[in-house]
Amino acid sequence: MARYHIETYGCTSNRGESRAIESALRDAGHYRAEGPETADVAILNTCTVVEKTETNMLRRAEELENETTDLIVTGCMALAQGEAFADIDARVMHWDEVPQAALNGECPTPGPGVEPVLDGVVGILPIARGCMSNCSYCITKHATGRVDSPSVEANVEKARALVHAGAKEIRVTGQDTGVYGWDTGERKLPELLSRICAIEGDFRVRLGMANPGGIHGIHEELVEVFADNEKLYDFIHAPVQSGSDEVLEEMRRQHRVGKFREVVDTFDRELDYWTLSTDFIVGFPTETEADHELSMDLLREVRPEKVNVTRFSKRPKTDAAEMKGLGGQVKKNRSKAMSELKREIVGEVYEGMVGDEREVLCVEPGTGDSVKCRDSAYRQVIVQNASEWGVEPGDFLDVEITTSQTMYAFGKPV
Template sequence: MARYYIETYGCTSNRGESQAIERRLRQGGHYPVENPSRADVAILNTCTVVEKTERNMLRRATELDEQTPADLVVTGCMALAQGEAFEDADVDAEILHWDDVPEYVRNGECPTATPGTEVVLDDVTGILPIARGCLSDCSYCITKQATGTIDSPPVAGNVEKARELLDAGAREIRITGQDTGVYGLENGERKLPELLTRICELAGDFRVRVGMANPKGVYGMHEELADVFAAHDELYNFLHAPVQSGSDDVLTDMRRRHRTPEFKEIVAAFDDRLDYWTLATDFIVGFPTETEADFQQSMDLLRDVEPEKINVTRFSKRPGTDAAELDGLGGTIKKERSSAMTDLKMDVVGRAHDAMVGEEHTVLLTQDGTEDSLVGYDEAHRQVAIPEAESMGLELGDFVDVEITGHNTVYALGEPIRTVAKTA
């Protein structure tokens, strides 16, 4: 049996991969330690979304290589797409696919089950990766080189995993994947609505958040999907659909599979069926072919649909991608456009939270805050902090009715009215 140490960076899907690795390690009798110096093997699950992240991964791999007396395993998106970068940086590590990590740690030993083989949770949140890979071929994305095309396990298997998470104490299930909207599409079937319905029919008090779904994957089932959200209180009324640009010309150059009219139809379908919901989306500013007019179309789209959660990213060239071969716009232009969109973002998001003040919402507490505060999410997965929550006897996993008393632009502040359900 081995002592392992694991660090995870990047998206929720990566966290789900790490949980799957840990589950298999614990089922084999291995156990975690909190310091790499005490580990027989250290595992670094990497991200490579932008150039700054790449530098951070190489730095952290170098540090772990020095701190770990035995083996270092590097996995995740950067390992799979740019594994040679670690060798170039003189990092002594085994570069492995996620699925191969547990077998490497086992080193040919037979699994030895121990009492600690329960499903791995992040406090009261269970992460459920429903599929791996995507159907897109975006010109700027290096992650596809790591994850490949979509591979969707059967609905029944994912439902059983959700049941296991709930049985292990999860109060929140986060459904993840590189693109949850294309779940099942490699077989010509749109299976996400069925999966969500069946998970929501499981016993217990819990909520489900659906992870990132590209607009093209959602479009075509957007009305059916919005109906599922409207029918099940277990689902957070939350959709993360990254549009990336308001210009169809730029979307073409990005090789995004959707266009802005499709994105707007998706938003309209959810607006029609849900009185209170959150649209999360992403914009890339400064793509090499983005003109000033293209950028203004993105700004206009942001003003038009008013997403409640917005991620703004400056374009950065990723090695091995087609967009990396294009002449860039220069740092000054990208910085100016990013600053302008971020200012608009803060106005839009601030207005959304300002409108919440005085309303009552039911919040599921999922994480610790500062001092004795706790943080959770309301019905639309908007973040709400409750000051002095622990002093009031509240715990992670509690459902609490709150009155929204204020906000800090990107999250709300709540005052408890009553506890709806206590954690088990």
């Protein structure tokens, strides 16, 4: 679990985003540090109202850069003028990306139990607790243990209850959804997703994080489920973590790069329009410059539509904590290089959507008078002036993609 420091500037909306970030971090087992100097990651939620404010934001970012080992900059100035932070060693990203970026490559750690939660029109459905991995850098396994999978029928009933309660998007979650059912001797994820999609109603389903080693043995069957069900977002989150097999071995990951590529190639072959989300850890203690270049090469080759770049930090009670670490500047340089490549790749994805028409589901309120929506591949589309259009969370609508930012697009109802 990570220690975080968060600072928020600006309006009530920004403060609300910070509360959501903190809530997600706490739910994942992280906790607030006493200050930036004792934090594993510092988060600066910026404002961009006037020029003086922007100057203050840049100055504070420079101060935090020197006070912490890892800095994330988000908020209005980061999204509107991300290039202003180019000379600062920080990861610039959308509010929604911050909790995952702070996870240090670890699995998410929900609270006790696996009970569903309805948040607005979003239903959170934990399908199991625990995982089957033993990653050398991850402390989550100490909190969750081995995977414990409720039956398919039990999870389907929970999903049905969420739909009946008003859920329009069901997020299937777990430490590693790909190993659902392993403890019972069966690979049950494809069956579970098919049966959830068969529930009567107009809603969408998003599959949460599935490690490449967990889904590799079922990826052929799994992609058929995606192809056959319109309710299922064509989106997978498969964290590769490194492009080097040697580093993956030191991390004790259950996959190697070849398995990851096979999963990606299968989805590429069977789905015309889909999103790959993946994670990279940079600066693992045994990562050489050549290993880092292999990760950069893999990122260029696979070109995922969503990428989480995490700078390695040691966690207590993990084997990686005993390894001799790399220098802070080495990790910063590699993180900055990969983050720049990520922004280039993801920016091209959203720029390429401009001019297209997409059906989207409005999922939650955005900043000001806007709503955040998702298209069939779970790519984020912002509809501005939502009240003028009469649009609110839970609505399905067709939009024309008009413009884009690095991490999302803007759409106008048609």
